Amino acid sequence: MRSFSTTHAVSWVVLGALFAGLALHRDQAEAGLGEPAQITGYVLFALFVALASFNARKRLSMVPLGRARLWAVVHTFGGVFALALYWLHTQSLWPTGTYEQLLAGLFYLVTLTGILGWLMQRLFPARLTQTGLEIIYERIPHELARVREDAEAIVMDCTRELQSDTLARHYFESLAWFFRRPRFILSHLFGGQHGVHWIHQQRLTVARYLSQRETEYLDALTELGYAKLRLDLHYVLQSAMKKWLLVHVPLSVALLGIALWHLVLVHVYAL
C-alpha cells in the first residue's frame, strides 16, 4: 500500500504536468491562430483507447504487461484526467451538435459509472469483511440452497417430532419467501438493517403460539435466517461490484465508436 502512495504521487505529478502542458498548448493555439482542439482531441482519443485497453490487459494476463494495480491506478487517474481533458477540449459542459451531445452524454455516463464503481470498490470490501463470512460469488446459490434445505429440514423435523404444524405453517406463509432467494437488496446495498428487523419481527409474530420445544426449533431457524442475511449481503455487494461494469463497459465501447466517428468527421469536414 505504501509503495503505491508514491505511484499516486507520481501519477498526480505526471498527469498534472501533462494537463498543464496541454492547457498551455491549447491556450497558445487559441492565441496563436492555431487549432486549439486538435491536439487535445487526439490526446483524448488516445486516452480513451488507453483506458479501454485496461479491459484488454485483463484478457492478456498470461503475458507480463505490467501489474494490473498499475493499470488500475492509471485507469482511475486517466479517467479523472479524461474528464479534465474533455472540458479542456470542448471548453463547454454540453456541446451543441446532435452527435456531439450523444458523445458527451456517453462520456459523462461512462465517467459517472466509473466513479460509482470506484466508490463501491472502495467502500464495499470492508463491509464484506465485516460480515465475518467469506464466500465466492458463484457459490452463493449453492449456499443459499443449502441454507434453504437446512431451514426446511428444521421445519420438517419440528413437525415430525412434535406433530404440530404451527411453525411449518408460518414458514410456508412468510419465511419461505425470505429463504427463497436474496432479499432486502436495497437495504443491504445501502447498509440498512431491514432484514434483521424483519427476522426479529417474524420471530415475535409466531413465538407466542409455540411450545418451548418448538421455540428451540424457531431459534435455530432464526439463527439460520441471520446467517442467510450475511449471505444476502455478500450477494448484493458482490453483485453491485460486478454489475456496474454491465453499464460501464458497453457504454465505453459505444463511446469509443462514436469518438472515432467524431474524429473522422472532424478530419473530413474541418481539418
Next chain:
Amino acid sequence: MTERRIRNEPGLDVEAFRHDRSVYERPNARLRCGRASFWAKPCLRGPNADGSCGGVADCQPARGKTGRFECRRPKHLGGPCATGPGPDGACAHHRPPCVPQPTLRTMRGRLALVVFCAVVALVIAFSGAVRIGSAGINSLEPGPLFGPHAGFAPKGACSTCHEAHGGDLSTLVAAFVEPADMTEACTSCHTFAGEARKAHNVSFADRPDLPDVTCNQCHREHLGADADLTAIDDRVCATCHTAPFATFVPGHPAFSPGYPHRRETSIKFDHASHINKHFSDAKVADRAPQSCAVCHDVTTATNAVLPVKAAETCDSCHGSQITQRDIVVFRLPELATSEIDAEAVRDVCGPTLADFERLEERMAAMEAGETMVDEEAEDEEFESVSLDEMAPLASYVLDVDVDDMDAYGEPVQDLVMAMAEEGSVPLAAALEDRLGAPTTALLAGLNPELVKRVACAWAANVEYEPPADPDNGGWFGDYLELKYRPMGHADPVLRAWIEASLAAPDEDERTEMLRETLLDPEEGPGACIKCHAVHDAAADADGPPLMVEWTYHAEGQRAYYFYSHRAHLSLVHPTDVAMSTQEAGCQTCHRLDSAADFAASFDDADPMTFASNFEGIRIETCAKCHAEREVRADCRLCHRYHLEATFKPIMMGAFSQE
C-alpha cells in the same frame, strides 16, 4: 437433533472446499448453472462447454464386482442409477431440466457488442438528413449555425461551406487527409476592401513574409445561433503584434502628441477665444451656446462628431458680416476722355433726362425765338463723372492696371458701351475670355436689363441711381458700381468667384490682386476667409494650388480605429457642464489650450502647421475607466481588424429581397 442443522456461518465452512468435496470455481466459464440463476438448488457441476447442462451425467453401463453389468454414475454427477441396463445394454437417461445461463461477463460482452453495433447503426442511419417529427436528427450535425448564417445553409445543405459533404468515398477519403479550406466558403459572401487572406486585408510591403490567414483561425462556427463569432481575444492580436504589453493599462503606448488634432481644421473656429472671450460677452449672452453639444452633435456620433450647420450657429453672430461685404464686379473709373458717341448712346439707351432738359431748353428757346446755340460743342471739356479707381475684378478682366487711366480708358468705355447695348453678355464674354472657363456661376442671377441700365447711365457719364437699396442681396447697380451683395452663408456666387480666382489660369500680379481682394479675411466679399481655411492643396496635383475648405472634413481617415463619442456621453454629460469648465464635459478629453496661437497657424496654407485649440488626448484619460475590471479594455474595442468588411453585392441583393 437440531444441533446438526444449526450452522451459523454457512459460507465459512472452509472444509467445504476440500479437494474431495469441491472442484475449482471457474469464473472464466461462459455459462453458469441455470438452476442457480433462478435460486433453485444448483446442479452439482456447472454447465458443459457446449451449453448443455453438466450437472447430471447419463448412467453408463459398467461391470460390477459380480461380473454383471450395471448402470453407474459418479455421486457428484447424479448418484446411483435407479435401473439397470436395458435389454440393449444401454442405460436409461434421467436428466432434470436445466438450461445453463450466461454469466455476467458473457452478458457484458454481448451487451457491449449490441450497444456498439447499435451506436454504429444509429450513426450510419442518421448520417443522411433523416427527420423525425419536426426536429431533424442528424449524426453529422455539429451544432447550430450562427443565426444569420443558418439561412444560407439550411439543414442538410452542409455543402454550402463543406465541399466534401455528400461526396463519394474517394472525395471523403481525400478530404480526410487534405486540409480543408473554409476561407473559400466565407469569401463567397464576405468581401473586404483588401485581400481577404491577408492580415488586415492588406499586403504590407515591408512584411512580405507574413503568412496567409484563414477566417476560421479566428471565427468559429457551429457554436449556436447566438454565438459571438467576432469575440476575439487580445492574445490573438498579440500573435503578430508582439509589443511587450498584455493589458491596456499599463502597456498601451501614449497617443502621439496633439492626437488627434494634427491637421488644420476646415473652419478657423477659435474655440479658445470664443469660449473665453466672446461667449462670455454680455452683449451676445443671449446668443452664446450653453454647451459644446449645441454646435457639435455628439448624441449620434461615433468616430467623427459633425458640427451642426453654420446657419444654426455661426450665423447668429456672423451672418450680417457676410451680407455687409459686397463683391464689386465693375466700377466706373475716372476717365480722361470720353470715347463714347453720345448719339450712339442715345440710340441704344434712348434719351436721358439731360436730353429732355436740353430738349426743353431748346423748345423754350425756340419759343423765345432765340437761336439756340448748340452748346454741345465738340470742344467742350469732358468731365468724368467718376473719380474712383477701377474695381480689381474689372482690372483683372480687362487686364489693365487700375490706375493707368490712359490704358483702361478705352477698354472700359468699350465694355460699358457693349454692356449698354447687350447687357451682361459682354461682361460674361470678357470674363470667360480671361478665366478660360464658363462663367455662368459667377454671374448667376445678374439681370441683363440692370446691366444695360447701369451701363447706359455710365455711358452717358452720369451716376446710376438705384431705385432702392437691395436688402435681400443680389445684383445691383450702385451709382458707379455694379455689385453683388451676398444673400447669406454659403452664397454660391461668392463661392464661385473665390474658386474661379483660385483656378485662374494665369499667374500674374493681376491674378494675385484678384485673389487678395476675394480672399481678404476681413474685407473680402462675404468675409468667407474669416472662417473658411485656405489650404495648399499641392498634394492634389490636378486641383488648384490653393483651396478653400468649404465643407467640414473629418480628422483624417482611420480605417482600423474606432471610437464612439456617443457611448461616452453618459460619463461626461457635456450639456450639464459649462464649456469653460476644465476637465469636465467635453474638456474631460478635449482640453482647451488657450495659449495656442490658433489663428496664426492658418496664415500659411500648409494644413499641417496647426496649433490646435485643444491639447492632445492623453491615454491617461482613457485609463481612468478602462483600467477597471468591468470596463472593456481589449484591443478590439478601439481597433478594427478588417478593412471595410462588407458583403458582396449579390448578397446585398439577397438581403434586400428578403
Next chain:
Amino acid sequence: MMARPQRWDAPFGQDMTDDDVEKLLRQYPISLIDKDKFPQHTPLEGILRNDTRIVRYQAGDIVVRSGDYGNSAFLVLDGTLRVVIAPELPRDLLGRQDVARKGFFEALTQLWTNRRVPEVRDVRRYNRSAMRAGGDSSRSVVFLQDIPAVLDRHQTATLGGGALFGELAALGRVPRTATVFAESEARLLEIRWQGLREIRRYDESFRKRIDELYRENALKVALRETPEFGGLDETDLQEVANSVLFETHGSFDWYISYQRMRGAGKEGAAHEPAIARQGDYPDGVLMVRAGFARLSIALGNGDRTVTYLGAGDHFAMSELYDSWVEGKPAPLRASLTALGYVDVVRVSAPILEKYVFPRLAERPRSPVDASAARALTDDALLEWAVSERFINGTQAMLIDLDRCVRCDDCVRACASTHGGNPRFVRHGRTFDHWMIANACMHCADPVCMIGCPTGAIHRTQQGGMVVINDDTCIGCGTCASSCPYQNIRLVEIRDEAGNVLLDRDTQAPINKATKCDLCAANPGGPACVRACPHDALRRVGFHDDDVFRKRVS
C-alpha cells in the same frame, strides 16, 4: 477410456534390467541391507528396479549443485567424486540457468489455444508412454572444464565407492547443501526419495549410516555457516561435530496427526510434541536443522507464541549463556514444541562454554526479550499463522479482504496461464481482514511430496517450486490428502472433445492432481499477483513474522 495408472507404472530408470538389480544387490553397501526385512508388496528388488537408476558421469560433470532442490540421493558405484566445501563454486561455473520460461509470444498464444472446456488433456501423450520420471531426471549435465583449477581454489572432500550423498535433500526436503562433481569417470546409483524412504524405513543399519553420513558431510558445513562455530579451525570443528546429538521430534507424517488434532479441536502448543519445557534446565543449545518449532511462553490459561524457529535457528542460547556467566543454572524461559516434523541437533553446554561463549561480545538475544513489550494484538496474526501452520509457506497467497473487490481477476489470470484452468480457489482461512487463499504455498516442508508413488510431485531444480508432473500423476490423491491446507485439487480430465475421461472398469472419472505452480513456465512470475488491480493479493513467504505487520502499517 484408459487404464488407471499404478505405482511403478513409470519406473525411475527406463532401462533397469533384472541383471542390473542382481548386480546391485551384491554391491557394497547395498549388500549390507537385509532384504528379508522388506514387506512383500515392496521388495528391495522392486525398489531397486523402479526407484533407482544407474547414471554415468564424465570427469567434471556436476552431479548435484548447492542450492538445488533434489528428490533423490546418490550412491557412488565406482569412480571418485568431489564435494565442494568452501568456498562455493561461482554461479556461472555451476551452469545456473532459469527454468525454461515461455517467451512473450509463446505465452501469448494461450490467448487462443486455451480451451473453453476445463481440464482438457492430450490423452495421446499419456498413451505414447513418454512419461518422464520426476526428480533430478533432466540430463542436461553441466561440467567443469578445469578440474585442477577448481581443486586448487576450493576446499573439497573426496567421495569414493560406496559413499551416499544427497540423502538429506531427498529426505529432509531441504535444498542441497553442497555441490558434488565427478573427478573421474563415475557410475552412480540415483535413488529417488521414495525408494530411499522405504530402505531407511525397513533397514536399521542403513538409517544409522545415513545419520553418520550427515555428521560427516553436512553437519560441518552447517556448523561452519553458523556465526557461533564459523570461526573454528578444522580440528575444533571436528570435535564439535562429533559431540552433537541428532534428534527428531514430531512425526514424519505430521500432517495426518495435525489434521486429526484440528478435527478434535486440539490446537496450540499444549497438544504439540514438546522439545523443551519452560522452567526446565537446559543441557545444551538446540539448533533446528529442518522443520519448524514453536517457541512459546505460558500465559494465563494457555501458551503465548513468541515466535517460531526454522532451519538454522537455535534455542536456549541465552539461558545457557546466563548460567555460564552467573555460574548457576538458569531455567528455560520458553517452551519449544514441534510444529510437525522437526530435525534438531543438540550442542552440549561444555562445548558452548569452550568454543562459543568466550568469543561473544554480548549476551545472545532471546526472542522472549522482545515479547514483553508487545501487546497481544501485535502477535495475534503470528499466533494464527503458526496455529494454521502457514509458516510453512514460502509463497502463500495472502489476500487483503479490505481491498479485494472479489472480482476474480486473479483466478481468471491463473486460468489464462494454465490452459483455461484455474489452479487455486480464491477462498481460504481468514483472520481479521486477511485471507490465505487455497493456493499452493510452496512449503518449506512440502509434506505433499511424501507418499507420491510416482514422484510426479517434485521440486523444480531452480527456485524449489513444488510442481506436479501431469504426465506421471496417477490421480491417487495422496498429495491432495497430505496437504494440510487443501491446496491440491483433483480434477476430472477430459479429452480433446471435451468428454470426461472415465476409467474403463469402474466408470469413475480419471483424476489428475493440480495446484499452483507459481506460473513456472510463464514469463513474468505469478499471474495472480500481476492481475490484481487493487494490490490486494500477494505471495508471501513467512521468513519472518513481520509479514503481516509490514502490510498493516
